Amino acid sequence: MNRRPRRLLALGAVGCALATAVVGCGDEPAAPRPGRYASPDPGSVNTYWIEAPDGLVVVDTLRTPADARRAIVRIRKTGKPVVALLLTHSHPDHVGGAGAFHRAFPQAVLYASRGTDKAMREDRRGFYPLARSANPRFPTELTYADRVFEDGTPVRVGGLRLETARFTDGESDTATVYYRPDTADLFSGDLAGSGVTPALIEGNTCGWLRNLTRLSARFPDAGTMYPGHGAPGPARTLIDEQRRYLRRFRALVRPAVAPDSPQGATVTPGEQRSVIAAMERAYPHQPPVADLPTLVQENVKAVARELTEEDPTRVPAACAAPAP
Numbered sequence: 487m488n489r490r491p492r493r494l495l496a497l498g499a500v501g502c503a504l505a506t507a508v509v510g511c512g513d514e515p516a517a518p519r520p521g522r523y524a525s526p527d528p529g530s531v532n533t534y535w536i537e538a539p540d541g542l543v544v545v546d547t548l549r550t551p552a553d554a555r556r557a558i559v560r561i562r563k564t565g566k567p568v569v570a571l572l573l574t575h576s577h578p579d580h581v582g583g584a585g586a587f588h589r590a591f592p593q594a595v596l597y598a599s600r601g602t603d604k605a606m607r608e609d610r611r612g613f614y615p616l617a618r619s620a621n622p623r624f625p626t627e628l629t630y631a632d633r634v635f636e637d638g639t640p641v642r643v644g645g646l647r648l649e650t651a652r653f654t655d656g657e658s659d660t661a662t663v664y665y666r667p668d669t670a671d672l673f674s675g676d677l678a679g680s681g682v683t684p685a686l687i688e689g690n691t692c693g694w695l696r697n698l699t700r701l702s703a704r705f706p707d708a709g710t711m712y713p714g715h716g717a718p719g720p721a722r723t724l725i726d727e728q729r730r731y732l733r734r735f736r737a738l739v740r741p742a743v744a745p746d747s748p749q750g751a752t753v754t755p756g757e758q759r760s761v762i763a764a765m766e767r768a769y770p771h772q773p774p775v776a777d778l779p780t781l782v783q784e785n786v787k788a789v790a791r792e793l794t795e796e797d798p799t800r801v802p803a804a805c806a807a808p809a810p
């Protein structure tokens with residue numbers, strides 16, 4: 487037994503629970519839970535602020551400057567300075583508000599991993615012009631990191647040490663998660679959402695599933711996960727739910743692209759409707775992560791493309807399993 491559980495027992499469960507609510511158990515002040523602002527649906531996305539010894543550390547910056555300004559009002563109410571801004575990945579809904587945050591908190595240093603910074607500068611998939619055409623409030627110019635760190639190396643911000651890990655070729659081409667060891671808080675970006683309809687449009691659900699396996703193994707002690715979309719929750723539960731969702735989606739699309747299905751590898755409108763209806767039955771009324779009315783149809787197309795290109799003899803175990 488390590489020192490902390492032993493001390494909890496020594497103090498007595500009730501007294502300790504009361505003490506923890508205010509100042510922590512024993513002589514250790516409890517770390518306050520991170521603050522969260524979720525932009526409105528459709529396409530709700532989160533920003534978080536962590537209380538660090540030297541001020542607040544913000545994780546992700548929302549989709550637009552207008553969304554960011556609403557979060558900034560909340561953050562200012564804490565009366566604490568923002569010392570750093572961290573990005574999880576380059577998708578427009580996480581970086582579009584960076585300029586507004588930077589103007590509001592000019593002393594805060596904007597951090598991104600080398601992979602995320604490169605992805606923002608190259609925009610290989612043309613996501614930013616797409617975001618601008620879909621939402622006129624998306625900024626005309628991006629705000630890039632002040633400081634770039636090597637993927638996978640710890641970052642020290644505001645007196646905190648956060649571990650980082652890089653995940654490639656999954657939900658996004660490259661993504662960073664941030665882990666705070668003293669509280670076991672995991673800021674997972676879009677590696678696992680919570681009760682939301684994800685975007686599968688990059689057509690890499692198998693890579694995403696493998697990333698989820700790696701994520702569990704890399705941070706086995708993670709307690710609460712703070713996802714990019716949806717409410718925070720137990721890390722293991724959110725990872726398992728994301729895994730189930732992706733496997734189910736793949737299992738539903740697979741018969742629609744089978745050679746002996748109507749029109750073979752082409753997904754017919756009827757097949758698409760039946761996949762969407764089955765997902766809606768399994769996950770009723772889950773809000774989408776993007777403000778894109780055709781998100782689920784695009785997801786079916788992307789997963790169909792991915793499955794058609796997969797070599798069935800070389801599909802990794804993480805992706806081959808049927809929906810539980």
Ligand SMILES: [Zn+2]
Nearest residue numbers: 577579676714
């Ligand atoms: Zn997102």
